[in-house]
Amino acid sequence: MSGPAELMPAMVATCVVVACVLAVAGRVLPRRVIDGLAIATMLGVTCAAVVLLRYTGEGRRYLWMGGWGPHDGVSVGIPFVADPASAGLAVLVGVLTTCALLFSWHYLDAVHGHFHALVLLFAAGTEGFAFSGDLFDLIVFFELMGGAAYALTAFHIEDETSLQGGLNFAIVNSLGAYLSLTGLALLYARVGQLGLPQLHDALAHQRADALVVTSFVLVMTGFLVKGALVPFHFWTADAEAVAPTPVCVLFSGVMVELGLYGVARVYWTVYAETIPAADIRRAFLVIGAVTAVVGAVMCLGQRHFKRLLAFSTIAHMGLFMLGFAVLTPDGLGGVAVYVLGHAGVKGVLFLLAGVLLNRYGTIDELRLFRLARDQRLVATVFFAAALALAGLPPFGTALGKSIAEDAAATAGYPWATALFVLVSAATGGAVLRFGARTFLGWGDTPAPDQLAGTRLGEAVPEEDDMPARTPATMLSAIGILLASALAVGVVPGVGRAAAHAAERLIDGKGYAGQVLAGQPPAPLLPEPAAAWTGPGIWLGLLSTLLALVVAAAGLWSGRLRWMNVADPVMRRLHRVHSGHVGDYVAWMFAGMAVLVALVGLPLV
Amino acid sequence: MHVYAYLVSGYLILAGSYGIVRSRHLVHAVVCLSVAQAGTYVLLISIGYQHGGATAPVFGSTTKPNTHAVDPVVQAMTLTDIVVSATVSALLLALAIQINKRQGTADPDELATLRG
Amino acid sequence: MTRLTRLLVFALGGGVVAVAFILAASGMPHFGTTHHLYRDLSVPASVQHHTANVVSAVNFDQRAVDTLGEESILIASVIGAAALLRPSEDETERLVPEQGRTLEATRLVGYVMLPVTLVLGIDVVAHGGTTPGGGFQGGVVLATGLHLLYVGGSYSALDRLRPVTSFEIADGAGAAAFALLGLLGLVSTGAFLGNFLPYGVLGQILSTGTVQVLSGIVGVEVVGGMVVLLSSFFEQELAVRPRDDD
Secondary structure, eight states: OGGGGGGHHHHEEEEEEEEEEEHHHTTSSOOHHHHHHHHHHHHHHHHHHHHHHHHHSSOOOOGGGGOOOOBBBSSSSOOEOOOHHHHHHHHHHHHHOOOOOOHHTTBOOOOOTTTHHHHHHHHHHHHHHHOOBBHHHHHHHHHHHHHHHHHHHHHTTHHHHHHHHHHHHHHHHHHHHHHHHHHHHHHHHHOOOOBBHHHHHOOOOOOOOOOHHHHHHHHHHHHHHTTOOOOOOOOHHHHHHSSSSHHHHHHIIHHHHHHHHHHHOOOIIITTTTSOHHHHHHHHHHHHHHHHHHHHHHHHHHBBBBHHHHHHHHHHHHHHHHHHHTTHHHHHHHHHHHHHHHHHHHHHHHHHHHHHHHSSOOTTTTTTTTTTTOOHHHHHHHHHHHHHHHTTTTTTHHHHHHHHHHHOOOOOHHHHHHHHHHHHHHHHHHHHHHHHIIIIIOOOOOOOSSSSSOSSSSSSSSSSSSSSSSHHHHHHHHHHHHHHHHHHHHOOOOOOOOHHHHHHHOOOOHHHHHHHOOOOOOOOOOOOOOOOHHHHHHHHHHHHHHHHHHHHHHHHSSSSSOOOOOOOOHHHHHHHHOHHHHHHHHHHHHHHHHHHHHGGGGGG | OSSSSHHHHHHHHHHHHHHHHHHHSSHHHHHHHHHHEEEEEHHHHHHHHHHOOOOOOOSSSSSSOOOOOHHHHHHHHHHHHHHHHHHHHHHHHHHHHHHHHHOOOOOOTTTTTTOO | OOOHHHHHHHHHHHHHHHHHHHHHHHHHHTBBBBBBHHHHHHHHHHHHHOOHHHHHHHHIIHHHHHHHHHHHHHHHHHHHHHHHHOOOOEEOOOOOOOOOOOOHHHHHHHHHHHHHHHHHHHHHHHHHSSOOOOOHHHHHHHHHTTTTHHHHHHHHHHHHHOOOOOOOOOHHHHHHHHHHHHHHHHHHSSSTTTTOOOOOOOTSTTTTTTHHHHHHHHHHHHHHHHHHHHHHHHHIIIIEEEEEEE
């Protein structure tokens, strides 16, 4: 036993084995056993991830698979590497999956354990993706994540919107993976190795020529598609509007964030010492800013709550990208905290959407008008989560936001700080507006002709025989997620741990040195500035206040926001999100062209 | 013709993507996705090729073990990707069948449920 | 977007990407180069583990984690397709009636080729470590060979001789066994999916340690998976009907 690094492949393998058991025996096992086995497995995996995180500390643990270690800086094998970032992501995956399975307890129509098997295989894919230290292996686990996700999205086959959402998701993400593979092939032709450490050593201090830049753009494409960044983001709103509720928790909480993790890991380990940082910074700042703005604007114009939340995720991914794009440890550390807080908050909001969908058969804002005024507990939790999304201290989202804003301002991009405030205010305001209409009955009464409209993901009830009171399992899942989001902001040391994790991730040279030659990791910066600051708290309160203003404007502006047909830009933007897969692929190539231009032209 | 094989693979990827953009039938779109994937196979295998009588990387009584063989790793990668592609295509075709059944059409232009 | 706009956006984007790719291709090693670093490492490693088929060695020994991911994708897609093609709430499954007629010649060819194909498939799987082939290739040959019963006979002939549940069990058992063998390697030698079984003489069928075993396991899984997948499609097309039609 060489130590806790062995937990990494053990986690992946255990999820696969239990998934197979559930798939095969699901027809004969009673539902409680299926639920129990799945939840017990994910709890075990979460505990293993916590142990691994504890032993990883602030360094790295690695394990070469199959016993094929490195010799003289090259190897035939594949390493799995646990640094604080990847171990932390594994914990996040475990917690979110456990909560999702808890929410699905007993009531979700699970088709003889197929649902649970697919969720476990999805978890295996995400863990493999987080740990893998080989670029081809990353793409394989990326496709495993995707394969399970496509089937989960379209799980309610009676609903045609689910099917189409699943199809758009599947075609666009698969094409993204194939493009990443193409980029990898280009790199392999030059270097002759596939592992991240070996690629680092081969490319460090080389000139960034056409092959390196093209392979960079192609490899990043797959991750950018997964990460819902403009213009690769169209599938996200389609898929998350129609997927089963627990699945949306996983998508918004960890799957799209793994796209950004892929970008960060591959950039910092392979390309950081080849392509000049200024070009990368410019390219990703542009992408992040555009994504944040588009996501926020589209979010405000939605009346379908899950689609609204999906656009909010897109907007937040834009903010996370901004935090990464300043290319400093502080920025990335702030993003890490923000991701943790966001996962909890977004999970709560999606689960509440599921509760509403089941109780009232709809999650359309206008159709739900005034319907839920007697749901006191649900309303309280909802508004807490909505305010957390807007950036109210002391939630984890506000802490992450404040650290990232500070990092952006220090790096010389004060406009990014303003974007953080405005975008979180916009998305928080949209959610608050929805809540005010539904739970408080505020706002103008919708006219009868406005009540019609597409019913996304509403055709089929998700749960069978749900009792009048929300079951304890669902409430506990919601409670765990909300408490976690609060804990991230309140528990001391989270910011510092995240900053150290970011530093380790950024240290690509140290990654290669340690995994290939066993060199000890470099010492960390003594005391990173990653805690609550005065300006951070003020900006958090400011964004919350602005969110309330946005919500009020949406409720009582006299002219309902989504009926804003007089505004040609809004109309054009809504029409661009057409639901047509050909459009999405065309935009994908346009996005790749923009990235090639932003990164490649300055090097010509 | 030192780069002809690579250009062919790039053409296949682009042609497959073009097919998806202009597709009028979901099954056609899924097959175009397979064409794009086939482009990556061509790229990988052609990267591994070696002139000068290199053998296949399988040894036996006629071929003693030696390194004058084509690259086995890209072949292994291609094998992995073929399996992935086949199974993802199956999933997509299942979706296409169900969509066609529910909506009576498999033309992306006419599937209009997810607008806005 | 209109079709024309869509095409223009793709043309612009695709054009730039194509130019970048051409420039990148000109920077790649020439087609047919003799410099292959990974090959120079992989072939000796394969010979060291007495595996004659280097591709199998790469797949099941050196980069076995990739294969674990791949076979997980296989079972995920099979489960997913089965879930997606299930009869929905307003549908039911009927017995498939005998219909259609096959030519006598087709029937003869089918029945003759069936055992031949099955033996060929088993041979490809069994010799995966020593000759070109392996679990994936042989498994597909076996699975499609089984469907000669359908081509040469009828769907009911296939249905009777192909119990789907057994193949589901084979699929799941194969996938689980792969992961379990990896865990066994982890526990016994500290290397996940390590080659911990004894080696033999290069070129003989049982020489390769775990490569042969993993190849066989994958063969079982692929047979099970492909048969279940095809049966899902068959059932959807032939057996599933709206509920009020009966």
